Amino acid sequence: MIIKPRTRGFICLTSHPEGTAQNIKNQIEYVKSKGAVENGPKKVLVIGASTGFGIASRISAAFGSNAATIGVFFEKPAAEGKPGTAGWYNSAAFEKEAHAAGLYAKSINGDAFSDEIKQQTIDLIKQDLGQVDLIVYSLASPRRTHPKTGVAYASVLKPIGDVFSNKTVDFHTGKVTEVSINPAEGDDIANTVAVMGGEDWKFWIEDMKAAGVLAEGVKTVAYSYIGPKLTEAIYRNGTIGQAKNDIEATVPVINELLSDLNGVSYVSVNKALVTQSSSAIPVVPLYISLLFKVMKEKNIHEGTIEQMQRLFAERLYNPAGVPLDEAGRIRVDDLEMREDVQEAVAKLWAEATSENLAEISDIEGYRRDFFQLFGFEMDGVDYEAESDEMVGVESIKA
Numbered sequence: 001m002i003i004k005p006r007t008r009g010f011i012c013l014t015s016h017p018e019g020t021a022q023n024i025k026n027q028i029e030y031v032k033s034k035g036a037v038e039n040g041p042k043k044v045l046v047i048g049a050s051t052g053f054g055i056a057s058r059i060s061a062a063f064g065s066n067a068a069t070i071g072v073f074f075e076k077p078a079a080e081g082k083p084g085t086a087g088w089y090n091s092a093a094f095e096k097e098a099h100a101a102g103l104y105a106k107s108i109n110g111d112a113f114s115d116e117i118k119q120q121t122i123d124l125i126k127q128d129l130g131q132v133d134l135i136v137y138s139l140a141s142p143r144r145t146h147p148k149t150g151v152a153y154a155s156v157l158k159p160i161g162d163v164f165s166n167k168t169v170d171f172h173t174g175k176v177t178e179v180s181i182n183p184a185e186g187d188d189i190a191n192t193v194a195v196m197g198g199e200d201w202k203f204w205i206e207d208m209k210a211a212g213v214l215a216e217g218v219k220t221v222a223y224s225y226i227g228p229k230l231t232e233a234i235y236r237n238g239t240i241g242q243a244k245n246d247i248e249a250t251v252p253v254i255n256e257l258l259s260d261l262n263g264v265s266y267v268s269v270n271k272a273l274v275t276q277s278s279s280a281i282p283v284v285p286l287y288i289s290l291l292f293k294v295m296k297e298k299n300i301h302e303g304t305i306e307q308m309q310r311l312f313a314e315r316l317y318n319p320a321g322v323p324l325d326e327a328g329r330i331r332v333d334d335l336e337m338r339e340d341v342q343e344a345v346a347k348l349w350a351e352a353t354s355e356n357l358a359e360i361s362d363i364e365g366y367r368r369d370f371f372q373l374f375g376f377e378m379d380g381v382d383y384e385a386e387s388d389e390m391v392g393v394e395s396i397k398a
Contacts, residue, residue, distance in 0.1 A: 019375025046136040070106050107396055135218070144195040164183070315330045
């Protein structure tokens with residue numbers, strides 16, 4: 001079939017197998033170009049491994065350290081005449097490239113919040129790897145069914161205390177408008193923390209430790225974001241921020257769990273990037289389009305793969321030790337949060353209108369990055385040619 005992008009708001013309903021494969025190849029080539037990571041991980045589990053920072057982490061481990069990787073994700077495979085999700089195709093492309101390079105790579109498709117998938121993963125580690133020395137926790141989901149109680153929670157994107165009003169942009173049209181979002185009420189905060197906080201990360205580590213599949217000196221890292229004053233009310237000081245605070249509060253709990261293994265846990269604060277999740281947050285697409293303009297002009301822009309390669313090479317496996325901020329966090333948002341960058345973005349924010357946005361921002365770069373998440377607008381791909389949508393992940397038998 002010939003596959004074209006079909007969108008609904010911030011969601012792309014289709015994805016392109018050849019385009020996603022090219023995207024994965026490009027990321028692999030970038031990691032290989034940076035050379036091997038000294039003393040990098042060798043046996044890695046990535047939870048939330050199919051898109052964004054998760055797939056970039058898997059690529060960085062495999063092709064930067066020759067690591068064996070297991071990826072856990074929840075994606076839809078293709079059906080006849082209906083493409084699979086981008087994450088499914090990403091994972092298929094990754095496994096194909098990893099196996100061609102002689103690297104171990106297997107995947108598990110299912111609800112990572114569930115005890116069943118945790119047990120399947122543990123069984124696979126025992127069977128094939130024995131133990132793992134790095135666990136990356138990169139889950140992004142709007143809902144979670146608690147594995148112990150069966151209660152279903154849904155997260156919300158809301159400010160806390162007051163109505164939030166600010167500029168936002170429809171990145172498809174470039175139209176800048178004002179958006180207002182009512183504050184959290186009732187159980188909104190608790191539900192969002194239940195979905196996006198640190199409890200599930202802790203459950204994974206507890207179950208894996210009890211099963212004996214954590215190596216001596218094991219590391220685990222979860223991903224977070226802080227961001228600027230511009231997005232503070234809707235992000236860091238909003239419901240999502242409460243969940244991120246909970247993840248950070250989980251670090252000492254996991255450190256205690258890992259102490260007898262000389263293991264350690266970290267939160268890595270990453271840069272604002274175009275992801276399926278960030279596209280859904282009002283204000284953020286406008287901020288990112290201005291940020292990209294500034295960072296590209298200063299020649300310090302990074303995408304997800306550049307961020308993750310730097311995280312592995314210069315932070316997690318830095319021979320001189322892991323550099324941390326005053327709150328004990330890894331920071332790879334350091335270039336985004338530079339004072340000169342934030343001052344320039346704030347100035348552009350004040351000026352931004354529908355009429356001048358194309359000139360003062362990189363809204364076109366934002367839009368292109370968005371479509372590339374789904375395999376579209378990749379150089380070297382013929383989008384008029386027929387695609388075989390029925391691509392399988394090699395280690396997952398239909």
